[in-house]
Every structure is written in structure tokens, then in C-alpha cells.
Amino acid sequence: MVEWSMVLTATGEVGDVIHLEDKATKRASGRSIPLNRELRAALVDLHARGIRGADCPVIFSERGVGMTANTVVAWFTRLYDRLGFQGCSSHSGRRTFVTNAARKVGQAGGSLRDVQQLAGHRSLAMTARYIEFDSDSQRRLVNLI
Template sequence: MAGKQAKVLTATQISTVLLHLGSTRHGVRDRVMFLLSAKAGLRAKEIACITWSMVLTATGEVGDMIHLEDKATKRASGRSIPMNRELRSALVELHARGIRSPDHPVIFSERGIGMTANTVVAWFSRLYDRLGFLGCSSHSGRRTFVTNAARKVGQAGGSLRDVQQLAGHRSLAMTARYIESDSDSQRRLVNLI
């Protein structure tokens, strides 16, 4: 990736963001926006383009998968992502606030219309500026998701190929660029050898 990469969020920073979003005017929507980034690894464009049909079951309930359609992804690379419990809970709460048509955007402005990718990027920029998180951007949640998934994939019995597919990357090399290294983990790993 050219230039500086967005910072990976710590667990404390994630908690701080979620606490802060609980006090915002559109707290439920804002929480879903943030969790789509940090707990599903979605890009700004994907957050802007996700519709209710991509998260609802055939019976109209929030499901346990996000089915990103090609039109919502980079390079028309649709994918399915198992839904994090915290994200699912936030989506259930948002959905309960007003039933929307299946093709209505999950993330919408005060006027009830969908946001653009640039609006999502600006929203994250303002959020991190307010909280004083230097070097964080709309991509921070995505990098956090990929880094955390890579660190825990072995516990789930998976491989980095699974992380690659969840992130929607075409190559494992791209996924590797998202993963932040950890010197403490490296020390523990070397001592296991």
C-alpha cells in the first residue's frame, strides 16, 4: 500500500469508540457503522453500499451472515462473511427501529438516504479526530479486523487463506500487508521453537 497505513485499533480504543458512540445523536446507526468496519472488515465503499437484503434472512430477520453482493465490493468480488455476535446484535437493534425495504441501505443519512463511500470516510475521520486517535482512518477498523483474525485464525482451526477470503483480497500477499506485527508475539514464538 502506498504511503502510511491506517493504524490498527487497540482493544481499549475499540471500547472507547463504542462508549463514545453510545452518546451520539445516531448512536445505533453509528455503532453499526463502526462494527461493520472493526468486526466484519468492510471497506468504506462496502459500508456505504450494504443493503438490508445482504444481512436479512428470507423471513426478514437479521441472519448470521453478511452476503456482500458484487455491486457493493471492490472489483465486483462479492463474498460472504460470518457475522460477529456484537455486530449482529447492533443490526437487530437498528432493524427494529424501522423496517426498511430489502434494497434500502443499512447505513443512511439523517435524510434517510444512503451515504457515499466518501461520506463514510469523512465520518470515520471526524470520529477519530474527536477521540484524538492519531493516524486512524476509515481503514483502521478493516486493518484491525484483518490483524485480529490473523492472530486468532489458528485457534479457530483455520489458515491465513480464510483471513484472505474474509477480507476479500485477491492475494495472500495483500492480506499480509494488512497484518500488523507484534514484537511480544515474535519473542514468544521464537521461544516455542
């Protein structure tokens, strides 16, 4: 579960990076991830509404308790069902993020190793499994060569 201590700076303001602690990640693979502008703005707004403490969860369930990984999975399942989305899972957003990051990493001057780090994968092979192919992109790429 993501706690405010992972998002706030030493001065108590929302930072530019989320410091995921081992306890908040799969296989205890803590890491720091830069926040994009929209997410940071949403966190600033949420933080302004008041929190109980640094160890307080950032996101609460409808019952008012911190959301665990299983709670998030159940929430996404209900959301996708309500929206009528077929074949989606709580992992769909993760796959979309990795695919989009892989397509844009060159524009940012980075490499697939940066995408691997953001995803928290131990190997590039695992990151590659998340990246969807696109035949139009393949055609454009071949025409650039």
C-alpha cells in the same frame, strides 16, 4: 452501500451471514461474511426499529440517506479528528481486523486463506500487507519452537 437484502434471510430475519453483493464491494468482489454475535444483535435491534424495504440501506447518514463509501470515509475522518486520534484513517479498523484475525485464526482452526477471504483480497500477499508485526508475539512464538 449495504442493504437489508444482504443481511436478511428469506423469512425476513437477520441472518448469521452478510452476503455482500458485488455492488457493495471494491472491485466487485462480492462474498459472504459471518456476523459476530455483537454485530448481529445490533442489526436485530436496528431491524426491529423498522425499515422501508429490502433495498433500503442499513446505515443512514445524518441527512437520512444511505452512506456511500465516500460518506463513510468522511464520517471516520470527522470522528477521529473529534477524538484527537492522530494517523488514523477509515482503513485503520480494517487493518486492525486483519491483524487480529491473523493472530487468532489458528485458535478457530482456520488458516490465513480464511483471513484473506474475509478481507476480500485476491492474494495472500495483499493480506500480509495488512498484518502488523509484534515483537512480543515473535519472542513468544520462537520460544514455542
